[in-house]
Amino acid sequence: MTDLIERPSTEAVPGHGAPTHGDDDHAHGGDHEHHGPSGILKWLTSTDHKVIGINYTVTSIVMMVIGGAFAEVIRAQLVSPTNTLVTFQQYNQLFTMHGSVMIYLFVGPFAFAGLANYLVPLQVGAPDMAFPRLNALSYWLYLSGSITMLLGFFVTGGPAAFGWVGYAPLTSAINAPGAGPDLWIGALMLTGFSAIFSGVNLIATIFYLRAPGMTLFRMPIFTWNMLVTGILILLAFPVLTAGLVMLYCDRHFGTHIFEVQGGGVPLLWQHIFWFWGHPEVYILALPFFGMVTEVIPTFSRKPLFGYKGMVFATLTIAALSLGVWAHHMFTTGAVLLPFFSIMSLLIAVPTGIKIFNWIGTMWGGNLVFSTAMLMAIGFVVTFLIGGITGIYLASPPLDFFTHDTYFVIAHFHSVVMALTLGAFAGIYFWFPKITGKMLHEGWGKAQFWLLFIGTQVFTVPLYIVGLHGMPRRMAVYPNNPSWQNLNEWSSVGALMIGISTLLFVVNVIQAYRKPIPAGDNPWDASTLEWFTSSPPPHHNFVSLPPIRSERPVWDYNHPDAPALAHGHHETATPPAAPAEQEAHA
Amino acid sequence: MKQESVILLLLGVFFGFIGVVYWGWGHEDGGGIMLLGAFLLGMLPGFYYLWWYRKSGGNRPEDRDDATVADGAGVVDAFPSTSIWPFVLGSGCFFIVLALTFGTWLLVPGVGLLLSALIGATAESRRGGNV
Ligand code: HEM
Numbered sequence: 001m002t003d004l005i006e007r008p009s010t011e012a013v014p015g016h017g018a019p020t021h022g023d024d025d026h027a028h029g030g031d032h033e034h035h036g037p038s039g040i041l042k043w044l045t046s047t048d049h050k051v052i053g054i055n056y057t058v059t060s061i062v063m064m065v066i067g068g069a070f071a072e073v074i075r076a077q078l079v080s081p082t083n084t085l086v087t088f089q090q091y092n093q094l095f096t097m098h099g100s101v102m103i104y105l106f107v108g109p110f111a112f113a114g115l116a117n118y119l120v121p122l123q124v125g126a127p128d129m130a131f132p133r134l135n136a137l138s139y140w141l142y143l144s145g146s147i148t149m150l151l152g153f154f155v156t157g158g159p160a161a162f163g164w165v166g167y168a169p170l171t172s173a174i175n176a177p178g179a180g181p182d183l184w185i186g187a188l189m190l191t192g193f194s195a196i197f198s199g200v201n202l203i204a205t206i207f208y209l210r211a212p213g214m215t216l217f218r219m220p221i222f223t224w225n226m227l228v229t230g231i232l233i234l235l236a237f238p239v240l241t242a243g244l245v246m247l248y249c250d251r252h253f254g255t256h257i258f259e260v261q262g263g264g265v266p267l268l269w270q271h272i273f274w275f276w277g278h279p280e281v282y283i284l285a286l287p288f289f290g291m292v293t294e295v296i297p298t299f300s301r302k303p304l305f306g307y308k309g310m311v312f313a314t315l316t317i318a319a320l321s322l323g324v325w326a327h328h329m330f331t332t333g334a335v336l337l338p339f340f341s342i343m344s345l346l347i348a349v350p351t352g353i354k355i356f357n358w359i360g361t362m363w364g365g366n367l368v369f370s371t372a373m374l375m376a377i378g379f380v381v382t383f384l385i386g387g388i389t390g391i392y393l394a395s396p397p398l399d400f401f402t403h404d405t406y407f408v409i410a411h412f413h414s415v416v417m418a419l420t421l422g423a424f425a426g427i428y429f430w431f432p433k434i435t436g437k438m439l440h441e442g443w444g445k446a447q448f449w450l451l452f453i454g455t456q457v458f459t460v461p462l463y464i465v466g467l468h469g470m471p472r473r474m475a476v477y478p479n480n481p482s483w484q485n486l487n488e489w490s491s492v493g494a495l496m497i498g499i500s501t502l503l504f505v506v507n508v509i510q511a512y513r514k515p516i517p518a519g520d521n522p523w524d525a526s527t528l529e530w531f532t533s534s535p536p537p538h539h540n541f542v543s544l545p546p547i548r549s550e551r552p553v554w555d556y557n558h559p560d561a562p563a564l565a566h567g568h569h570e571t572a573t574p575p576a577a578p579a580e581q582e583a584h585a
Numbered sequence: 586m587k588q589e590s591v592i593l594l595l596l597g598v599f600f601g602f603i604g605v606v607y608w609g610w611g612h613e614d615g616g617g618i619m620l621l622g623a624f625l626l627g628m629l630p631g632f633y634y635l636w637w638y639r640k641s642g643g644n645r646p647e648d649r650d651d652a653t654v655a656d657g658a659g660v661v662d663a664f665p666s667t668s669i670w671p672f673v674l675g676s677g678c679f680f681i682v683l684a685l686t687f688g689t690w691l692l693v694p695g696v697g698l699l700l701s702a703l704i705g706a707t708a709e710s711r712r713g714g715n716v
């Protein structure tokens with residue numbers, strides 16, 4: 001079935017209320033009515049970006065729960081130095097699957113294909129993604145990749161056990177025989193293509209389907225970040241996929257690309273992997289930067305401080321992120337230390353700009369501490385901890401000292417737990433738009449405090465025990481003074497994080513059992529997705545407001561409040577001045 | 586389209602620059618080649634969009650600060666609202682990947698599903714519809 005989609009030709013008139021109430025009968029020039037299939041067939045055949053976005057979001061949250069369950073087992077094993085809850089081999093499989101599920105199946109897909117799929121077309125005023133069927137294919141590849149990864153638990157020998165980075169020669173046919181490692185490779189190929197297709201779709205949608213007046217520099221920051229993420233995906237993921245093909249050939253067709261025996265170079269895998277892997281860090285992070293950049297101004301009741309600076313910082317981060325890969329390889333003794341160290345330290349600059357801008361946005365604002373806002377602030381704080389410890393690691397002498405200890409584990413868990421907080425900031429912010437229902441703030445705040453405090457209780461002991469020299473990837477550890485104690489605390493933190501997730505599930509269930517209608521724009525937010533109904537109709541918009549700034553819905557809803565109560569902080573983002581604007585493309 | 590192309594070109598130039606520095610300094614081929622790829626991935630689409638912008642003569646409504654909703658009215662494109670083929674194609678890829686692990690016989694359903702999806706989706710596109 002195809003629909004010929006027209007853009008709304010009517011401009012909504014200020015003061016007459018948003019003419020969008022969920023009913024799309026007269027939505028698109030009247031040339032079609034939407035009688036799609038329902039139930040399971042709807043799920044299998046839909047090409048609507050909103051349905052696909054929800055599929056992605058739900059699947060990736062399920063993956064978060066699965067990966068989190070592995071983490072809880074790991075932390076249970078580590079509560080005492082010589083625990084025997086799992087065997088050494090099972091421990092290796094657990095941390096490999098924990099890392100792989102979390103990175104490949106949770107954070108990335110949640111961010112660049114879940115919420116982004118749902119939101120980017122809405123934020124630019126488009127009826128759908130540019131390639132709806134490719135979009136659906138992305139999801140099916142992602143789902144089958146996830147199943148492939150988890151199938152490892154059901155084959156003889158169990159899943160892969162060589163760590164989420166799969167370093168050669170651990171991955172060779174001799175060191176890692178069996179089906180599990182092949183399933184790991186296959187899963188990454190499937191999810192890799194899925195990511196590439198999502199990247200193509202994001203870029204094409206943003207380049208070709210923006211509404212009139214929605215110039216690049218009026219796009220919401222979330223959409224900007226998704227554009228840059230899309231570009232990074234296209235630069236990085238093909239490299240990983242190529243590496244996986246080589247790895248598979250090494251294992252099965254007798255090539256020796258990564259094997260010393262046949263003249264291959266094991267270190268090449270590390271170059272390839274991290275050429276993908278470090279940009280991947282930003283592919284994972286930028287979407288969450290984008291989410292909190294929508295949340296913070298909304299709940300500070302101010303325009304974003306430094307819009308252009310934010311865009312510039314995002315582009316700079318993306319550019320630099322391709323030149324830092326070997327900071328993961330400092331200790332190999334075979335990389336250009338000064339080059340990679342300088343590039344890595346430079347990334348701190350644009351990242352600092354962002355943190356500065358978030359604080360500048362809150363400064364002097366009318367802060368509303370909703371759950372989404374708390375999660376966003378929790379993100380900034382936790383990310384700052386992870387970022388600062390990352391600066392230490394970018395310095396080779398310090399990295400020589402801490403490499404492969406729990407200090408590194410703590411560093412990147414500050415980062416990924418920040419992303420998890422960011423994910424919930426996004427969920428609490430957009431849940432009303434997506435479902436038309438509100439989440440409960442009380443449950444939400446309880447979840448926030450457990451998650452936020454739990455994160456620090458989980459990571460801080462790991463920093464300390466890492467500085468004491470405790471190595472990562474070990475099922476048992478020496479009973480040095482205070483090591484057990486620190487590990488116990490870390491496990492308590494992990495438990496708090498686990499319980500916080502349960503609170504979220506309760507919250508969602510109660511939102512459906514006792515629904516509170518959300519209305520179109522419950523937060524008085526300013527970007528286009530808040531103009532249409534909640535949830536939006538098929539193909540999104542019945543009418544559009546004039547787009548004269550990066551806050552079109554705010555301009556529309558507050559026609560007589562061009563200047564806001566913000567004082568002197570928004571040099572980069574003057575509120576709309578429709579008449580005077582000149583075309584300067 | 587001009588700003589879009591400039592962004593890609595700037596990224597490409599930057600990757601070219603660090604590629605030269607990196608390779609000239611360390612003579613490590615793997616990274617050098619990957620940065621060359623990144624350079625091309627910025628330059629090729631960047632120049633394409635620039636060419637396209639020149640050829641189509643200026644700015645689209647979405648590139649203009651002063652465009653009104655009416656400027657953009659009209660047909661955007663034909664969008665599929667439902668299609669079974671992505672699912673069929675995805676299942677085909679799933680079986681093909683499982684064949685990497687469990688044996689070549691899985692290529693039979695895999696390639697079968699893949700081909701039927703390609704034919705089905707192409708036929709669907711003929712009747713109008715986006716990729
Ligand atoms: C409840 C939250 C979490 C807990 C308690 C937790 C716990 C752990 C622990 C203890 C390790 C070290 C295992 C070892 O080296 O022996 C680990 C490794 C890892 N975690 Fe987490 N984690 C959590 C959340 C996450 C999240 C959200 C992500 C990513 C988005 C993540 C990604 C990773 C990765 C990539 C590794 C490295 C695996 C490897 O060494 O191959 N974790 N986690």
Ligand SMILES: [Cu+2]
Pocket residue numbers: 277278281324325327328
């Ligand atoms: Cu890195």
